[in-house]
Amino acid sequence: KNEVEQSPQNLTAQEGEFITINCSYSVGISALHWLQQHPGGGIVSLFMLSSGKKKHGRLIATINIQEKHSSLHITASHPRDSAVYICAVLPGAQKLVFGQGTRLTINP
């Protein structure tokens, strides 16, 4: 079993829908990252969380440390949100452990 599990692996939705991507992890962590990767490779860091909730524009990220679970929400989704969303955790120091990613496709 991977240390970081994301669900769903693939998600297709219509423009305007509310999107939720889930991340569960099995190790103690000091922080959790949500990352976005577009075709072509570049990774953009969306959020770094150690507790609670963060919001940036249409993106909201939450984390429940006790349940070892985090969610990324996208409100009013748009085709430009289509990308792979990756959850990565920091179990202590030094190296990120990545989930497999969720491929999101938003159709117009």
Add this chain to the structure above:
Amino acid sequence: DAGVTQSPTHLIKTRGQQVTLRCSPKSGHDTVSWYQQALGQGPQFIFQYYEEEERQRGNFPDRFSGHQFPNYSSELNVNALLLGDSALYLCASSPDTFGGYTFGSGTRLTVV
């Protein structure tokens, strides 16, 4: 303020050759981590450099080596390339080892 810069962006090499990938960290960051991302997979940790030393290493053979320079920039070297080394190589910098990562756009290496 420039983020993380990686070069080259794309590279094609032949089996058995050697390759060097380069990374300039974000200004103010002193820690550089390298990751390998195979097609359709999540990134896998290769190693991390801090104060010009390798702090931690992932499960990669000795063919993968690195270096960090006094200006915090870093190189990833891969010797005796195999077809399976074809991947996107990502560099991430941070101001310390506890997060705040900034990622580069990656170098896509193709081994033929």
